[in-house]
Amino acid sequence: MxxxxxxxxxxxxxxxxxxxxxxxxxxxxxxxxxxxxxxxxxxxxxxxxxxxxxxxxxxxxxxxxxxxxxxxxAYMPQNDLLMDWRTLYKNAVLPMEIEKINKKTADEKVRKLLPEFKLLGEENKYPYELSGGMKKRAALLRTFLVDTxxxxxxxxxxxxxxxxxxxxxxxxxxxxxxxxxxxxxxxxxxxxxxxxxxxxxxxxxxxxxxxxxxxxxxxxxxxxxxxxxxxxxxxxxxxxxxxx
Ligand SMILES: Nc1ncnc2c1ncn2[C@@H]1O[C@H](COP(=O)(O)OP(=O)(O)OP(=O)(O)O)[C@@H](O)[C@H]1O
Ligand SMILES: [Mg+2]
CATH class of the missing domain: 3.40.50.300 (P-loop containing nucleotide triphosphate hydrolases)
Structure with missing residues (x-):
């Protein structure tokens, strides 16, 4: 269970x-x-x-x-998903940053999931530059990165x-x-x-x-x-x- x-x-x-x-x-x-x-x-x-x-x-x-x-x-809350002042990439690595996971490991983990979440090439954009669907995929990607x-x-x-x-x-x-x-x-x-x-x-x-x-x-x-x-x-x- x-x-x-x-x-x-x-x-x-x-x-x-x-x-x-x-x-x-x-x-x-x-x-x-x-x-x-x-x-x-x-x-x-x-x-x-x-x-x-x-x-x-x-x-x-x-x-x-x-x-x-x-x-x-891994928890994706109902409201507010991404931090406006951070790029998609920076948003995705945030939980790992907080946990002080090695930068290179964090980078590899995010880059591995970008294509799967159809976000390759979008990683340097800020949330306001993303479509609604992209934002949701970015928040989901971040949720999938939690080690659980x-x-x-x-x-x-x-x-x-x-x-x-x-x-x-x-x-x-x-x-x-x-x-x-x-x-x-x-x-x-x-x-x-x-x-x-x-x-x-x-x-x-x-x-x-x-x-x-x-x-x-x-x-x-x-x-x-x-x-x-x-x-x-x-x-x-x-x-x-x-x-x-
Ligand atoms: N921290 C809190 N303090 C006081 N009341 C709260 C608190 N959190 C939630 N409530 C109240 O508890 C009830 C349930 O809230 P909850 O957010 O769990 O509903 P929900 O089923 O998720 O609703 P929705 O579908 O609109 O998201 C509501 O009446 C809400 O006002
Ligand atoms: Mg709710």
């Missing part, structure tokens, strides 16, 4: 935001959390990454209690146009397949959830409880043709029913 949440609760200003949240993420799985805005999805990520400490319940990472866990997690196999992605493709978003989804499926990462993903988009996931956890609001869980049995690797298949639409319908 890569991540295990047991009976997680969170209260903010006397208001219960999360209640009795329990689920496990197995190695290599792609799991999506979906639920209404403000229901507590990002809070779950903040708890898992150790940014939020006042929760109740227990979190295990690789079987180790979060409070004792020394390893790393566990990734938490909080709405990484929000605010992208439909075509770029669809390209990014296909791209993410490919890189995850290749790198064999375990991914916990957040989205509002039902199509995106079904297309990418092995399992989907549907959350309700006030407080967020788990309303249902679906295993997506569509074979992988997937391509966009699957979006029109009857099975795909049935999964979508099931999620919509759980969300209302």
């Amino acid at each position: 890569k991540i295990s949440l047991n009976n997680i609760g969170q209260v903010y200003d006397g208001k219960k935001v999360l209640s009795e949240i329990s689920f496990d993420v197995n190695a290599g799985e792609f799991i999506t959390l979906i639920g209404p805005s403000g229901c507590g999805k990002s809070t779950i990520f903040k708890i898992i990454t150790g940014l939020e400490k006042n929760y109740t319940g227990t979190v295990l990472i690789n079987g180790i209690d979060l409070e004792k866990y020394q390893g790393k997690l 196999d566990i990734m938490l992605l909080d709405e990484p493709f929000g605010a992208l146009d439909a075509i770029t978003r669809s390209e990014m989804q296909e791209f993410l499926l490919e890189v995850c397949e290749k790198h064999k990462h375990t991914v916990l993903f957040i989205t509002h988009d039902i199509d995106e959830a079904v297309y990418l996931s092995d399992r989907i956890i549907v959350l309700g609001k006030n407080p967020a409880v788990i309303k249902g869980e679906l295993e997506i049995k569509l074979p992988k690797p997937r391509n966009t043709e699957v979006l029109l298949e009857r099975e795909f639409l049935e999964y979508k319908k099931r999620i919509m029913e759980l969300l209302v």
Whole structure:
């Protein structure tokens, strides 16, 4: 088990935001959390990454209690991705700079991933010179550089146009397949959830409880043709029913 949440609760200003949240993420799985805005999805990520400490319940990472866990997690937060005053390259190496990883090693790691993330030749540009899709790929590249196999992605493709978003989804499926990462993903988009996931956890609001869980049995690797298949639409319908 890569991540295990047991009976997680969170209260903010006397208001219960999360209640009795329990689920496990197995190695290599792609799991999506979906639920209404403000229901507590990002809070779950903040708890898992150790940014939020006042929760109740227990979190295990690789079987180790979060409070004792020394390893790393790759986390792409919902907002603000890149530093405007640093080039794409400088943004990508930042986490390694902070960890004082040897410059040459960091450089090799970034350069190796640039072509895979379709950013070769763009590395000296500043964020304002990049398209929305490039910025998202740069932030993802930086997330992939963290030395771990566990990734938490909080709405990484929000605010992208439909075509770029669809390209990014296909791209993410490919890189995850290749790198064999375990991914916990957040989205509002039902199509995106079904297309990418092995399992989907549907959350309700006030407080967020788990309303249902679906295993997506569509074979992988997937391509966009699957979006029109009857099975795909049935999964979508099931999620919509759980969300209302
Ligand atoms: N540090 C905090 N202090 C007080 N309240 C908070 C804090 N962080 C989050 N909240 C509240 O907790 C609730 C859940 O917030 P959270 O960001 O987890 O929602 P979300 O499901 O990620 O929403 P969205 O889909 O809009 O990103 C909201 O009502 C929010 O106002
Ligand atoms: Mg959020």
